[in-house]
């Protein structure tokens with residue numbers, strides 16, 4: 001008899017356990033190791049509208065049906081469709097079609113050493129907010145920032161060696177002085193380009209979402225961000241994928257309220 005593989009599905013699944021997991025990832029480099037880890041295959045028939053470059057991988061892993069979506073490459077420029085617009089759109093379309101029980105938005109992030117972040121650290125975001133939606137009119141200002149608490153997962157935090165911090169999202173890799181003061185106001189430890197957008201859509205459709213972010217560059221350090229990001233992307237992706245796998249292993253067989 002062959003030894004059970006990682007994707008062994010023979011174990012009984014407890015009633016009420018999470019069954020449909022959606023992983024949203026912005027970059028191909030971040031996505032492919034997880035596609036391999038979970039033995040996912042690219043979906044042959046797209047659930048997405050014609051013309052969208054979004055890619056879906058799917059499969060069964062430890063009693064979970066896992067869909068991993070990646071916004072694909074810009075059809076003209078050929079680079080990953082990073083940022084809030086693509087992240088929100090692919091999350092919206094995926095929720096409508098797949099009706100996941102839980103979303104994991106996984107990716108890389110810039111970290112603030114003043115807040116204790118170091119290269120390779122993996123954070124579970126406690127809160128998300130935007131730092132580049134400035135609307136200085138009462139109430140619109142709060143709408144622009146869009147602060148929200150993420151779905152609380154005290155047992156994941158107890159079990160796994162993840163750091164906790166607030167995540168601030170904007171559509172730039174670098175940081176303008178305006179962004180810097182907004183990030184400071186958001187009390188963020190990590191900065192990405194998708195999280196708050198995924199959270200906005202997930203909240204709209206009452207889908208619990210968690211945010212796993214690995215630090216590729218130190219925003220308040222000496223090195224130019226783009227250079228440091230590219231230098232560390234592959235190595236830090238390995239730390240990200242290890243953490244996501246641990247989170248998914250923990251989720252397997254559990255109810256949402258057990259997280």
Ligand code: ADE
Nearest residue numbers: 108109110173191192193
């Ligand atoms: N992803 C990785 N590093 C980042 C940074 N400094 N800002 C935004 N997103 C990132």
